[in-house]
Amino acid sequence: MRLPERLKIINVGLRSFYEDLKLQRAEAVHVEWRPPAGGDPELAKLLEKLERPEVDEANQKAVERILAASPKLIGIGTAKEVIPKMDEDTYLHSGPPIEWERMSGPTKGAIMGALIYEGRAKNVEEAERIAKSGEIKFAPCHDHDSVGPMAGVISPSMPVFIVENNGKRYYSNLNEGLGKVLRYGAYGDETIKRLKWMEQTLGPVLKEALKLSGPIDLKAIMAQALHMGDELHCRNVASSLLFLKQLAPFIAQTGFSEKEKAEVMRFMGENFLFFLNPAMAAAKAMMDAGHRIKHSTVVTVLARNGTDFGIKVSGLDDEWFTAPAEVPKTLFFPGFKEEDANPDIGDSAIMETAGFGGFASATAPAVVQVVGGTATAAAEYTKEMAEICLVKDKSFSIPFLNFEGTPRCIDLRKVVDTGILPFINTGVAHKKPGYGTVGFGVLRAPMLCFTKALKSFVERYGW
Amino acid sequence: MRLPERLKIINVGLRSFYEDLKLQRAEAVHVEWRPPAGGDPELAKLLEKLERPEVDEANQKAVERILAASPKLIGIGTAKEVIPKMDEDTYLHSGPPIEWERMSGPTKGAIMGALIYEGRAKNVEEAERIAKSGEIKFAPCHDHDSVGPMAGVISPSMPVFIVENNGKRYYSNLNEGLGKVLRYGAYGDETIKRLKWMEQTLGPVLKEALKLSGPIDLKAIMAQALHMGDELHCRNVASSLLFLKQLAPFIAQTGFSEKEKAEVMRFMGENFLFFLNPAMAAAKAMMDAGHRIKHSTVVTVLARNGTDFGIKVSGLDDEWFTAPAEVPKTLFFPGFKEEDANPDIGDSAIMETAGFGGFASATAPAVVQVVGGTATAAAEYTKEMAEICLVKDKSFSIPFLNFEGTPRCIDLRKVVDTGILPFINTGVAHKKPGYGTVGFGVLRAPMLCFTKALKSFVERYGW
Numbered sequence: 001m002r003l004p005e006r007l008k009i010i011n012v013g014l015r016s017f018y019e020d021l022k023l024q025r026a027e028a029v030h031v032e033w034r035p036p037a038g039g040d041p042e043l044a045k046l047l048e049k050l051e052r053p054e055v056d057e058a059n060q061k062a063v064e065r066i067l068a069a070s071p072k073l074i075g076i077g078t079a080k081e082v083i084p085k086m087d088e089d090t091y092l093h094s095g096p097p098i099e100w101e102r103m104s105g106p107t108k109g110a111i112m113g114a115l116i117y118e119g120r121a122k123n124v125e126e127a128e129r130i131a132k133s134g135e136i137k138f139a140p141c142h143d144h145d146s147v148g149p150m151a152g153v154i155s156p157s158m159p160v161f162i163v164e165n166n167g168k169r170y171y172s173n174l175n176e177g178l179g180k181v182l183r184y185g186a187y188g189d190e191t192i193k194r195l196k197w198m199e200q201t202l203g204p205v206l207k208e209a210l211k212l213s214g215p216i217d218l219k220a221i222m223a224q225a226l227h228m229g230d231e232l233h234c235r236n237v238a239s240s241l242l243f244l245k246q247l248a249p250f251i252a253q254t255g256f257s258e259k260e261k262a263e264v265m266r267f268m269g270e271n272f273l274f275f276l277n278p279a280m281a282a283a284k285a286m287m288d289a290g291h292r293i294k295h296s297t298v299v300t301v302l303a304r305n306g307t308d309f310g311i312k313v314s315g316l317d318d319e320w321f322t323a324p325a326e327v328p329k330t331l332f333f334p335g336f337k338e339e340d341a342n343p344d345i346g347d348s349a350i351m352e353t354a355g356f357g358g359f360a361s362a363t364a365p366a367v368v369q370v371v372g373g374t375a376t377a378a379a380e381y382t383k384e385m386a387e388i389c390l391v392k393d394k395s396f397s398i399p400f401l402n403f404e405g406t407p408r409c410i411d412l413r414k415v416v417d418t419g420i421l422p423f424i425n426t427g428v429a430h431k432k433p434g435y436g437t438v439g440f441g442v443l444r445a446p447m448l449c450f451t452k453a454l455k456s457f458v459e460r461y462g463w
Numbered sequence: 464m465r466l467p468e469r470l471k472i473i474n475v476g477l478r479s480f481y482e483d484l485k486l487q488r489a490e491a492v493h494v495e496w497r498p499p500a501g502g503d504p505e506l507a508k509l510l511e512k513l514e515r516p517e518v519d520e521a522n523q524k525a526v527e528r529i530l531a532a533s534p535k536l537i538g539i540g541t542a543k544e545v546i547p548k549m550d551e552d553t554y555l556h557s558g559p560p561i562e563w564e565r566m567s568g569p570t571k572g573a574i575m576g577a578l579i580y581e582g583r584a585k586n587v588e589e590a591e592r593i594a595k596s597g598e599i600k601f602a603p604c605h606d607h608d609s610v611g612p613m614a615g616v617i618s619p620s621m622p623v624f625i626v627e628n629n630g631k632r633y634y635s636n637l638n639e640g641l642g643k644v645l646r647y648g649a650y651g652d653e654t655i656k657r658l659k660w661m662e663q664t665l666g667p668v669l670k671e672a673l674k675l676s677g678p679i680d681l682k683a684i685m686a687q688a689l690h691m692g693d694e695l696h697c698r699n700v701a702s703s704l705l706f707l708k709q710l711a712p713f714i715a716q717t718g719f720s721e722k723e724k725a726e727v728m729r730f731m732g733e734n735f736l737f738f739l740n741p742a743m744a745a746a747k748a749m750m751d752a753g754h755r756i757k758h759s760t761v762v763t764v765l766a767r768n769g770t771d772f773g774i775k776v777s778g779l780d781d782e783w784f785t786a787p788a789e790v791p792k793t794l795f796f797p798g799f800k801e802e803d804a805n806p807d808i809g810d811s812a813i814m815e816t817a818g819f820g821g822f823a824s825a826t827a828p829a830v831v832q833v834v835g836g837t838a839t840a841a842a843e844y845t846k847e848m849a850e851i852c853l854v855k856d857k858s859f860s861i862p863f864l865n866f867e868g869t870p871r872c873i874d875l876r877k878v879v880d881t882g883i884l885p886f887i888n889t890g891v892a893h894k895k896p897g898y899g900t901v902g903f904g905v906l907r908a909p910m911l912c913f914t915k916a917l918k919s920f921v922e923r924y925g926w
Contacts, residue, residue, distance in 0.1 A: 227692055227829065228691040228692045228700065228701050229690055229691045229692060229701075229862065237691065238691050238692075238701060238704070241701070241704035241705065241707075241708055242704065244704075244707075244708060244711070245704055245707060245728075245732035246732070248707070248711045248728045248732065249724075249725040249726075249728040249729040249732070250725070251715070252714070252715055252721055252724040252725040252728055253721050253722070253725050258715055258716050259716070261712075261715040262712040262713070262715040262716050263712075265708075265711045265712040265715055266712040269708035269709070269711065269712070364862075365862045365863070365865075365866075366690065366862060373866075374865045375862055375863045375864070375865050376865070399692065399827075399828045399829060399838060400828070400838045400863050401838070402828075402837045402838050402839070403828075403836075
């Protein structure tokens with residue numbers, strides 16, 4: 001039998017009206033019409049200039065390269081020995097470039113902690129003096145083919161993951177867990193002692209285990225973890241276990257003591273963010289595969305230093321486009337509150353840049369607890385992000401969207417045109433140095449980065 | 464603003480009509496009215512007799528005990544030494560009792576394989592002679608506080624998991640993986656060699672690791688795995704990793720060689736069903752906590768021996784109610800086809816009995832590939848099973864049903880009344896002895912078991 005179509009409401013225009021209908025549980029279809037660029041005539045004109053076949057072709061090329069990337073974890077090295085242009089005086093940090101004075105509390109805390117860890121300062125006071133003196137150099141991880149979560153401080157002696165794609169190498173530090181950890185700005189004895197153990201035990205054990213195991217396919221772990229409730233930014237539960245599973249038999253066969261091997265396995269097993277760092281290096285490798293393509297408007301970096309939010313765009317080489325970083329909407333750990341939260345920080349938004357984290361929310365409803373936390377709400381974020389992306393990648397499918405691919409490759413044009421800003425899941429740091437993690441949160445990237453990049457794009461190509 | 468209610472279709476009566484509407488994507492509400500017991504006047508009369516406060520009270524008690532159960536894995540033992548009423552001549556099998564002549568191919572294969580493994584027979588011919596001779600005794604695992612997947616053969620020398628709840632112990636054998644394995648009826652050299660390794664290496668290593676670790680909380684692993692895409696019957700990917708994660712540091716500290724430790728970790732890590740067996744013993748412990756409660760209609764066992772499907776009901780003690788086992792709707796491994804499939808087999812339906820497997824389909828859409836495999840279809844099975852269950856257990860929540868609990872505690876009355884039969888995910892064995900796994904499938908429990916039990920219930924209590 002056939003039935004008449006049921007009554008539907010069709011909404012043309014303002015999304016807020018549509019959202020209102022949805023709240024009332026009426027079935028509404030939102031027809032995508034909005035004034036381009038939110039009705040800003042100048043931006044609309046610039047956008048029009050970017051509607052060219054050469055941009056579409058360049059983006060096509062970028063998408064192909066990004067989707068074809070297959071990064072492998074090939075080893076562990078010491079930062080100053082393996083990271084390009086790194087030396088005893090170089091201290092890397094997350095996000096766009098920033099000088100000491102403008103650094104946020106957690107970044108300052110992590111730099112000071114790193115100076116103590118390196119044995120260059122005896123205490124925080126001496127560390128602050130050195131940091132201010134100009135004696136050491138600061139640089140973004142991203143500008144050294146590296147990524148670091150939160151403060152993202154990588155100092156010369158730290159062990160780092162080495163990830164390779166298509167002959168090019170990328171780096172990330174090792175994940176310390178949560179609480180009083182360097183990347184959230186802590187620098188006390190507990191923090192420094194853990195970093196030393198990571199340098200002297202964790203790094204060497206993993207290095208030997210990786211020699212025995214051979215390269216580890218990070219894309220395979222990431223794809224499987226998306227089927228197991230990880231969005232790979234704030235939830236790396238499954239991926240960390242899959243990683244441990246691959247390495248454990250080789251760790252067992254290294255020449256270290258039984259106690260050391262057990263410690264390493266326990267540390268990896270109990271830290272549900274352990275895989276975040278190799279995943280970030282993998283995401284960086286993927287996005288870099290589509291970077292520096294002439295005419296491409298694909299966004300290849302989203303990164304924050306705790307003060308500024310910065311983006312890079314494929315066709316605009318290594319120029320950063322920045323705006324003030326905002327404070328995430330946060331679910332606080334007991335004992336912390338709104339005023340404790342530092343603005344958005346970390347290179348970990350490379351996960352969203354590559355189509356994971358907030359973009360893959362549908363697979364991890366628990367992560368969006370802070371904004372309601374239902375499965376339906378989580379799925380909506382993924383669907384919304386698809387509106388600013390060039391592709392849904394079937395290699396990274398999401399069971400609860402009937403195995404649809406996660407949205408990947410943000411198009412700068414679509415962001416400005418639709419006004420839909422990248423949705424980011426993130427850890428939240430205490431705004432003062434020395435404290436550590438205060439919670440997990442969500443937020444949007446600031447529009448200003450994208451409009452700045454759009455203007456620069458038109459100027460650069462003289463259109 | 465307010466909107467008029469949109470058009471809905473209300474269906475009263477036959478579910479098939481409702482399903483038809485749903486296929487046409489019209490919004491339809493199915494109002495649950497059906498003639499009780501599918502219109503069978505005799506059954507309807509029996510059902511009426513069971514609508515008593517003492518049944519509701521008894522079920523309440525059963526539900527409370529089942530939900531309160533918290534089984535722990537406390538060790539590994541040798542079957543003949545730890546399983547009650549087990550000796551050198553006892554060979555346990557899955558499902559209800561069955562004599563040699565009526566056993567299915569895979570059960571016969573597993574019994575013959577076990578006789579070879581035990582060193583009691585030199586080859587299949589000798590094994591068959593012994594099995595037929597009456598020299599050895601056959602008994603259901605369930606009648607020995609044990610559970611075994613597929614053929615479920617537990618022979619005297621096998622290592623078994625020991626699970627404890629509230630002072631009572633339950634047992635399961637160790638999982639061999641897939642392919643040419645004993646529990647699917649294989650008995651070749653490869654199968655026997657693996658069983659010997661399990662007895663001589665896997666069992667002893669795990670036994671020592673468990674002594675070092677102390678008891679393992681199985682409920683915690685199961686609850687977490689439901690958040691990671693495991694329905695815990697055909698998909699134990701996450702649970703097996705969580706189990707490995709807990710044991711790996713202790714395995715590293717046992718006195719075995721590095722090679723043996725690495726082998727054990729690799730075997731556990733590469734078998735995505737490794738945790739099925741301890742999960743089954745845990746599910747048995749949970750359901751047994753609600754068993755033998757006077758007047759309770761809670762179904763405490765669903766089990767199959769490859770020939771018959773059998774159930775037990777709390778208020779009916781240890782009586783089995785059986786019906787012929789059906790062939791699952793199967794997704795075959797390459798090289799196998801419809802005619803190769805044995806009828807439904809294994810104690811693993813204890814997972815569904817306890818509210819997992821097919822009852823938790825919503826969390827693992829990949830598992831229901833054989834019947835469509837969409838997330839929506841998977842969720843529908845869980846919702847349907849809630850109609851025959853007494854409770855949704857928040858301790859075992861499902862993210863994609865907005866963290867609703869999985870349906871638990873099947874009420875015999877509801878099954879007969881609604882005609883909704885338990886939905887089971889299962890492995891499928893080759894029907895001939897000696898072959899092994901042919902695929903994964905789904906099916907429903909047969910109604911006849913439930914109507915037989917209903918009749919017996921009324922007789923037993925003289926209502």
